[in-house]
């Protein structure tokens with residue numbers, strides 16, 4: 552498939568800066584670039600610290616979603632998890648209330664300045680709020696070594712975890728941790744080991760994970776992500792990167808195209824944003840989000856437009872990243 556020329560991307564490019572309700576991954580504002588292609592609106596939003604080579608697959612994904620046909624969706628709604636940032640335990644109930652009907656919560660743990668005691672208290676508060684029917688997964692973003700992860704698994708075991716996402720950074724560590732916690736039957740999910748690896752299938756081939764977290768933008772778009780899912784042969788959770796509702800719609804169409812979706816997806820993250828680009832965001836209702844295209848609202852694009860300096864930065868980034876395609 553030929554690429555759309557750079558001038559065509561530039562002609563509809565909009566850059567927004569959306570405030571988050573709660574600090575997440577160390578950021579308080581999420582910046583994103585949006586384009587309108589012939590197939591619909593699409594998003595390019597690699598994190599600002601990613602280099603151009605890493606951002607290239609995010610741009611491929613944006614082009615795929617805005618310029619090419621989608622695979623046939625198999626469902627119209629995607630069940631999602633609540634996402635609990637690294638907050639104090641007493642903030643948990645208020646955050647869960649933003650996710651009506653969600654039986655599953657993903658809890659961020661192993662954050663830089665937060666102790667395991669705080670992580671345990673946060674997970675305990677989630678179990679308290681969801682009751683025995685709730686499903687609780689934790690995400691350490693690779694921040695534990697194997698001993699810390701094993702210790703955390705013991706401390707969190709009473710809360711009956713659905714899985715631990717990226718407890719350690721490397722594939723070798725994941726293999727070793729899985730060996731150590733197998734007797735506890737806590738599954739291990741790989742996220743960064745899929746989306747930031749040279750080879751997204753290596754973690755599956757090494758037997759280092761029980762399931763994979765799959766994100767459309769870092770994996771180069773819906774079709775390449777679907778190929779990875781097919782080849783990995785493991786169950787998957789489709790997730791987002793705190794995208795705007797336009798980026799979330801890409802994730803929703805990916806989730807809608809996966810034959811077997813046995814886990815709730817991490818696509819409820821519109822609730823983490825204090826503002827969005829549309830008057831009809833992909834909000835969570837009845838524990839799920841819609842599978843549909845999202846059209847930004849002109850007034851909201853203006854209202855949340857990034858500063859001229861940040862817009863120029865994104866335009867320069869786009870040009871540099873385009874050269875990698």
Ligand SMILES: O=C(O)CCC(=O)c1ccccc1C(=O)O
Nearest residue numbers: 634657742790791792793817820
């Ligand atoms: O999966 C979710 O519930 C939300 C998405 C999420 O946690 C996330 C969002 C931005 C960057 C990294 C991650 C992550 O899963 O590690």
Ligand SMILES: [Mg+2]
Nearest residue numbers: 690692716742
């Ligand atoms: Mg993760």
